[in-house]
Structures are given as C-alpha cells and as structure tokens.
Amino acid sequence: MTQHASPPRDDTPKMSPMEGPSPWRALTARADVRTLSLLGVLAALIIIGGITKPDQFLDTRNLQLVLTQASVIGVVTVGMTFVIVSGGIDLSVGAIVALASVWATTVATQEFGFLGILFTSVIVGVGCGLVNGMLIAYGAMVPFIATLAMLASARGLALQITDGSTQVVTVQSVLDLGGRDSYILGIPPLVMVFAVVTVIGWLLLNRTTFGRRTVAVGGNAEAARLAGIDVRRQRLYLYLLSGLCCGIAAFLLVVLSGSGQNTNGNLYELDAIAAAIIGGTLLSGGRGTIVGSVLGVLIFTTITNIFALNNLQSDVQQIAKGAIIVAAVLVQRRTAHTT
Amino acid sequence: MASEPPLLTMSGITKSFPGVRALDGVDLDVQPGEVHCLLGQNGAGKSTLIKVLAGAHQPDSGTINWRGAPVTLRSPIAAMRLGIATIYQELDLVEGLSVAENVYLGHEPTAAGFVVRRKGARASTAALLKRLGHPEIDPARLVGDLSAAHQQIVSMARALSHDVRLIVMDEPSAALDPDEVDNLFRIVGDLTADGVAVIYISHRLEEIRRIGDRVTVLKDGRAVAGGLPAKSTPTREVVALMTGRNVEYVFPERPVHDALPDPVLEVKGLAREGEFAPLDLTLRPGEIVGLAGLVGSGRSEILETIYGARKPTAGQVLVEGRRLKPGSVRDAVRAGLGLAPEERKAQALLMLESVTRNVSVSSMSRFSYGGWLDRSGEREAALKATRELSLRPDNPSVPVRTLSGGNQQKAVLARWLLRGCRVLLLDEPTRGVDVGARAELYAVIRRLADEGLAVLLVSSEVPEVLGLADRVLVLREGQVVHTAPAQELDEPRVLDLVMEGTPAS
C-alpha cells in the first residue's frame, strides 16, 4: 500500500519578493485603506470647521489648542492601543490618571517641586500598571475584571487623598510649562510630549520584538505560547506600559489644569477605547495601529472643538460622538470584508 | 425487521466544504427500533453525516425520506420537530442553567404563553431521569456541577423530552466508566424496545458487537458497506472495509541507518493522570518515530506534555541529557524542541499576519538588536527557510491565511527550521492538507530527518504513520500497547491493536 520513492525536489526558478513594487506603491500599500479613510474624515472635519468658523477655527492658536487638548487623552490612548492589540482591555486608565494627578499634587509632593510632581505621577501610574499586570498575567484574572477593580480602588484612593477638594498646584515651574511662554517654535510642550510618545509607541509596535510579541499574543495567545513566547511576562509589560502612559498623561493634566482632582480622567477609558477602535484596532486583539489611534483621538478632539466654536451644546456633541463611533466601526467592518 | 418500512432513508447525500468532499453520495437506511452503527476512521464523514441529519448542515445534493415522505431539514429545530435528536460528543449543554432548564431549553412548558412552569418542567425532568436510570440527579442542580457522565444523561433526557423517534449518539461511551456504559446499553435497549431507532457511532468494535443490529461503514465520504449484520460480520472484514484505500500516497524512501547517533530526546516515565500512562521513549537524530492511535488515545496529550505545554504528573523529558523544566514551553523551545500542533489555525498560526512573521515568531531574538528588529534580516531568513521547504507562493509577505493547508503547515515547519530546532514534534501534520500536497509534505519531513532532525509523528491515519515513520508506537487509551519497526506492521494489524487493544497473533 505504501510506496517509497525519492522525494520530489523543487527546482523551479523563483521570483524574488524582495525586488518588485516601486517605492510609491509600497507607500500607498502600507498606508492602508483604513488610515486613509480616517485622514479623509479628519480632512472633512477641517473643511467643516473652516467653513462654519473660518476666523476662529483656521488659526494657529486653535491648532495649538486642539493639539493640547488631545495630548492628555492621546498619551493614554497610545498605551491603551498596546493593551487592546494584545487582546486585553484596561478600564482603569481614567482612574489611574486621577490617582496619579492627585498624588502628584498633594502638599507633601509639591514640596519636592517640579521633579517631585513628575516623578510621583509616573511612579503612581507605573505602580498601578504593575498591579494590573500581576493580577492579569500571574493571577490569571480576566483583564476586564482586574482593571475594573483597579478603577474602583484607584478612584477611591484618589477620593481619600483629596477628600473631594481640588488641589491647586503652587509650583511655578509646573504652571509655567502650561503657559504660552513655554511654547517652543509655537509648539506647546504638552504637544511635544504627545508627539514623542506617539513616535516611540509607533516604533515600539512596528519595529521591535516587543511590538511583534504584543501582536502575536493578541492574534493568537495559544499559538504565541506554543511558539515559545512568554505570554504572561508580555502581558505584565503591556499593563505596565499602559500605567506608564497614564502616569505621563496625569502629569500633562496637572500641567494643563494646574491642579489635581479626584474627578480627573473621567471616562478616559471609554474615550481611549473608542479612539483606538475608530483607529482600526480590533477589540479582539491582534491588529491595531498607533497612527490610527492618534487619528481617532484627533478626530474626537476636533469635533469637540468645532462644536464648541459653533456654540453647540453637550447633547448634540454626545449624539454626534456616538454616531461617529458606530459609523467608523461599520466602515471598518466593510473594509475588513473587502480586503 | 427488514420487512417494515424504513424510518429513515438517506440516499445520494453529497456535501462539500472548500477543498474537501466530505460526503460523496452516501446512502443510509434506518429501521424503527434498530441500533444502526456507523463505523469509519477519522475524517471518513461520520460527523458530517450526522450533522446533515441533525439539520446543522445542508447537503449539496441527495434526498432524505422520513417515514416514507421526503423532507428537508433546514435547521436543527426542523429535525427535532420530526423526532430526530442528536447527542453530540461535545455536549451542548448550558452549564449555567439547571438540569431541568437544559432539558426543556427552547421548548419550555409555559403558562399563558410565556411564563415558564418551573415545577412542571422539574417534575417531568425527574421522570425522564428516572427512566434513564439516574433518579439521583436533581433537576434543580446546575449542569456545570455535574460529572461528565451525568451531563451525558442530561443530554439524553433532553433528547427524550421531545417526541423522539430517532436518536443519534456520537461516541456516547467515550467519557463513561464501564458501569455507566452498561447503564447506557440498558437505556438503548429500553429505547429500541419502545420502537425508537438509534444511530450509534463508536470506535469500539466490542460495543458494536454487543448492542448493534446493523453496521454501515464510511470511508472517504462514501458508504463502502451498508446494513451489514453487526454481530456476525468478521472483524477482519470490517477493518478491511474501513481501511481499503483509493488513494495511494507516495512515501519517501527510508534511508538505511547503520548506527544512529546518541539519542537527542529521552522521555522517562512521563505521565499525566487520566490522559496517558507512564511512557518511555528515545529519539535519535535522523529518526522518525510514529505514534499511532485513535482520538482520545492520548497522542496529542503526549506530544504537548513533552513540549511543556501541559505539565506532567510524573516523569521527565531530557534533551541531550539535560532535564527540561516540566511544563515550560520556553525551556523546551530553548532546548531545541519544536511543535507543529494539531489545530494549526488555533494553536500555531497568527492568521492576521504575514508568512514572514509567522516564521520568525520563535526566532525573534535572532533579529533583535536590543529589542530593535532587523526587519530585512528577518525577511531574508524567513524567505530562505520557506524556500527550503518550497512553500508556495514564493513570497513570504503574503498573509498566512491565504495559503493552502499544506503551505500553512510548511510555514509552521519553516518556523522551526529557522529556529534551528533539533526535535520536531508533528501532530497530525497532514490534517486539512489535500491529497496532492501530502506527498510533498512527507518528502519534506523525511528530508528534515535526513538532515539530522529527530521527528516524533502523531497521526490518526495509520498508513501515514506506517509509511513515514521508522519506528511505531501503538497507543490505546493512553497506553503503549505495541512497539515495532514500521516495516513489521501493516494497517489492519495496527487497527486491530488500536481497537481491540491486544496484539492480534
């Protein structure tokens, strides 16, 4: 029944995949349909803003304003994107931002000045991320539950620290950083931080083994494990990263608002998730782009800006936000089917 | 019995899935009150056939007659309404609901059209359970809290809660203890005495002998024999029917080894309670060792335990004399083990990613400079590895999901080739690979062995093990029942071993 013969060797000539498409084609191929459609949406918004409020909208100050407003949630979204790409979720980002901003603005912390506030924000963020990561990676808790627990405790702790009061920053160097005098070549320092975090996030996701492992864990955790990836350690690092981003965002928020309050970061988790999803990150993991997430944040911030400039009220803003999320996901599903 | 009009007649049933013709003109007839056994190897088409019967799959062509009238089974509900109930191997119970709620799921007794009469449902569930010989199961308990055997009883109670005339049982005895099997047979006897017909699927010939009336044998999507007497057809004949092949594979030539080098892999007393008994095994470079056995014989479990994906309850694995950390995939990979798992899509591949990334995923540190990826180096290495295996298309930047089954398997092999692994563990390497591509895959595996890899091969396709391996271990229910050089075995002999468990003389 079984025959033995020499194995067929394959000697047919092969085309090298290395040579081939022109740089331009490579570029357009790389910028996938989804990113282009997001850019299209942003362009449309800019046109709408320009038509309805030409003087106020198309203005350097407004550009600075929009980007500044996008910075805090933008940094959070970069961290969130990593977590979602890995197939997880971090519901605690808003609460971590609140806790870190509050801890960084207590009377005791403020005595240590600028560095004290910066250091405390980042450490508190990383610490919360560490707890999340340990619970999820080594405590085998579902990310949804672990970070939900963190949400509750971090908010509670933030409330305990402040007793509900607003902690005003008195460190002048921190306050100055949020003012116009600290702009460098017209770019607010907050926006620079956002840009740096975005670039680092992009490099980390696309150019490093860390990013590759993140995608692998999110795409197929079991396959990643069987391929020899330390899935648990990777998860730990991812929640640490998200915590770090929250810490940075908390510092930006302290600079921006000149205060720390336990209600800070309200619903950041939903905003960040929404921005990432609109940007093309799969909620089930395995795929996502930093560029898309940042575009998602910019789209939301721009909409808010246009609404405010046109004096539209919160009800309209909320309805539009919901509609945009639904529309973006529907478009995303369509493009996913056609590709 | 044969003089009665048949309860069910299926004729010319054909069903294709992309790339596979699962059923190719199958005929089957079932009489009221009989136990009709379905026999066939894995992939012969048994589960597709019962899914057609359950209304879960729609046949491409063919007719189904139910009590003399043609019917179309558009949905599981339609099948149930006719009186056809199916008890699947993987039980489809809702663990969070009570026994009674499961039994009446979808057809709850109601008052005023929507209020569930819980008491009524519980009482009639209790009656059903009593009839099934298990009055001790409390209808109010959560199904998730029950043992596997009791869950099966609940599944059966659910089937009986309908006005049922035909029950399909897919390997119902697989999860049961011997006493429970006796109870199962008693229930089957009671049912048939009431005129209910049973289609019974099992791998165990002795069970078929005990309760079967007639046997239909499926092979490669065809019914090669229909309605044989279950008690009197000789085993040899049944086995021959199951194994007779249309397609003859071309297997690569076995090299003659004078003396193989020292073992690279040694497995000593490795065991997992409830899955497989202590196992000893040595594997030398250049050698292909095959594990033959049926589903549930512990084959995949053995591979995964050697690989560290499951933690052993006893024993150890040594690679070149160094003991691997039990239950650590990373340690196994570091030592030079590589696994091509059975469920390629679920366990091996990143379906959204390119071939390159799938190939490089286990060797990322090689292309990492302080975490920074050398992407062109990665691409070149992946290309080299995939070319070595003649992976098609010859472009590793295409998404792996666009590849055929055989080429996906090659991508997995290329992963381990790139990693430079020493021991390759192959679990059903040709599952989902079409016939034409198999020969090429066999050649690749043999060549890798010739180049110094040690290969441990698991397959439920006996000819594959016999044709490819140098040495074969035959498994039955977690135990090695026979070890021999492949040349000394033939397919009927191996099938005897895996089904009956004792080496036939």
Next chain:
Amino acid sequence: MPEFTSRRGLLFGTAAVGAGAFLTGCTSNESSDEPASNDQPAADDKPGKQVTIGFAGPQADHGWLNAINENAKSRAKKYKDVTLEITEGSNDTAAQIGQIETLINKKVDVLVILPADGKALTQIGLQAMRADIPVVNLDRIFNSPQAYRCWIGGDNYGMGLNAGHYIGEKLKDKKNARVIELAGLDNLELTQQRTQGFDAALKNYPNIKKVARQAADFTVESGQAKMSQLLQAQSNFDALWNHDDDQGVGALRAIDQAGRDDFLMVGGAGALSAFQAIKADDGVLKATVLYPPTMAASAIDLARALGQGKGVGGLAEFEIPASLTLYSAVVDKENVDQYMSTGFK
C-alpha cells in the same frame, strides 16, 4: 449689593454676622479643621433633651459635598445634647436606601438626608416619616412633601438670577455688551435652573447679549478644556459666568494660559480659592454667587430643634418652617472677608 445683605437677616445659619471674628486666621493656606459657618444657632443654645440625629449624604467626591459633611459634623460637635450618626456616604441609590434604613432601625430621633437622587429616595423619606422620625431634607428635594418635615436647600434659579443681575449692573452702561456662560453638568436639572435664572436676569438689560454657552462637568479638567474652547470661539466679550468654582479653577487656568484679562468673571458656589482670588483682586474673577454648604450646619440646627420640639429663634411661629430656600448671595471684594470662613476647599 446692600439690598442683598439687608435681607440676609431673615436667614439663619448661612450669612454670617459674627464670622468675621476669626477671619484673619483663615486666609492662610493652613486649613482650619473646623469648616466655619455662622455661629448663630437656629433655635437656641440652651441645652435641651438629648437628640440623636442620623445624617445620610452622598459620597463626598466634590469639594462642596465634602464641605457639607464637615459642616454637619462640626455643627453637631458644638452641641452637648446632640449625637450625630453619620453614614459612609454613597452615590448609589440602593446603597443609600440601605444606610437610611439602618438609621431608621436604630431609631434615631431625627434624620437629615441629602439624597444622591431626590426622586429615587422619596420612598425612604416617606418610610422614615411614617416611622415617626422627622426628616430634614437637605438640598436635593424629595418628590413628595410628605417625605420630609422640613426642606432646606440652595436656590439654583436664584444663583443664576443673582449672577445675571450682578453682571447686568456692572455692564449697565456698556453698549452691545457680550456675555458668555460656562455651565455645569448639563445632565442635571440644577444646571438648567441656573441657566434659566441667568437668562431671566439678563433680559432686564437689553444692551447685553449672551453670545455663547458651553457645559463643563464640575471638574477642573473639563473647566480648563471648555473654557479654552470658549476663549478661542469668542475673541472678545465682557463678562463670564461660571456655574461652579471647582471647574472655575480650570477655567481660570485656561484664561491665564490664553493670556486674556479683558472681561470680568463671576463664579458660583463659594470655594475658598475663589474667595481668595476675589480678595486679592488680581485677576478676572470679581465675584462669586453662593450656594452655601453651611446649609448642612443649619440642617443640624433644624434637626435639633425638631428633636427638642422648639421653634426657630427670630420667627413668631412655634414650629419650624416646612421649607427654607437659602439665599444665593453675591460675594465680591466688598464683602468677601465676611464669607471667607465659609469657603470650602
């Protein structure tokens, strides 16, 4: 503002007369542990029979709510004949119902309830009243007058009204004056009431037009974000009313960041930081409209009076009133010293 201050005499416990005495000590950053309010008691100071007052409020996640708790506690401490049973504080209606039921079961003499949601907690108020425990309903009003013996709370409409009048008087002589509004959380009825009051007051001044309104959500963060957008949208305007001093911290930050000082700003609620800014008079914030947390102290006084069967000093009636709406006084540079001690953090 003289007419406002003269009417204040009718109210007890809110507008302070003697509070100025320890004012100076409170202007420093050091917090005095005791959130001060008027020392003037509702009934009288004479010790009466022992009264146990149960106090149930929402979670103090906001400066104003925290001040409510502190005012209640320190007021109760003043009286030797009052025992205060204070609950955890919760924003969850069900949890608050549970807490109040516990107080009822403990058979406290009087209940002071600041419900997380007035409508949703009406039943528990009724239940307490039926159990012969008089209820002092604080600020967020129950659905039914049967659910409380006495309601005491702020006046949101009046806040808007007074803010509008203050701004109106300041801009009276200016042609085509432009005003903007930074509202609080739009989901809340009180925000709508404040806006209605504000609009009603501005109607008296035909030269003034409200050109923009955006809603923040009582947080510093939202105050900064919404204010910076408003500033971008309106390159010139003359006055701003901000509903809430907490979000005002963010609004002031945005104004500072934009480098704007070409308008006057009026706040709301009465935070210490706002009082300090008004006193310093070095920025746009010129006044704030009170929504005084001292009402909690008054509520304790009322509860004590109810428990001891007394009336209210200064009124002719034997019984305390069924309803007390507090006056939303405007605090500006002229009278800020008087209020400094009532400012919350």
